[in-house]
Amino acid sequence: VTSPRPRIGVIQFPGSNDDRDALWALAALEADAIAVWHAETDLPDLDAVVLPGGFSYGDYLRCGAIARFSPAMAAVASFAEAGGLVLGICNGFQILCEAGLLPGVLRPNESLTFVCRDVRLRVERTDTPFTARCAENQQLVIPVKHGEGCWFADPDLYDELEARDQIILRYDEAVNGSVHEVAGVVNEDGNVMGLMPHPEHAVDPLLGSADGALILASLVDAARERSAATV
């Protein structure tokens, strides 16, 4: 039996601008990457879902606050509820937080300015579907580009997340004022992850770093395993 290409959907919101980068990166990492329009009420048969970066519905009120009500997000919530793998990148992370699928919220950067550069990250956990290809404590270099990436949780919530090992990535440098330099978190069940950095922009050394491929290839591996398990 040849190793199947897992089917990974990328939701396209009005304002998404990293959707094609995500589709390209996932295809380069041996997945069948499928664009899914935000107005769809049902997802096609998928092994994982990616919510891409960019913007969505104008991001009025707060980033992701409108997109969480899109028809596709109801389907994504059901998919996640059933244990499906969901990765949110940048605006996708913001949407997942607003939807209550991930803890915390993304606020305007402490500097109140847009930040766009490569940043150093530290991998806190490698036993997740999103980081299995990383080494414990490995440093990754992946670009960020956001104005509202300052992750916040109050001290009680932060302590709970820390106790449950839900912090997956931290910045290894000051980037945006995130509480305890948090760059990426998972939900309690470990099947939904969000991060502000853009792994889809770092999958080829020609782009300055291929470290993002470690995250996305981990997702492709995990999706492939699930795909094989359901055949």
Add this chain to the structure above:
Amino acid sequence: VDLDDASPAQARAKLERMCEQLLANPLIESYEIVVRESGA
């Protein structure tokens, strides 16, 4: 927010839902609801 078809109790319940789900993110924002009946 103007609501046409709600009693004060219904209006308050609707507004609480609106605030919790959209208008405010309770992690970082608080809100206060004051219901005022129109004279019509």
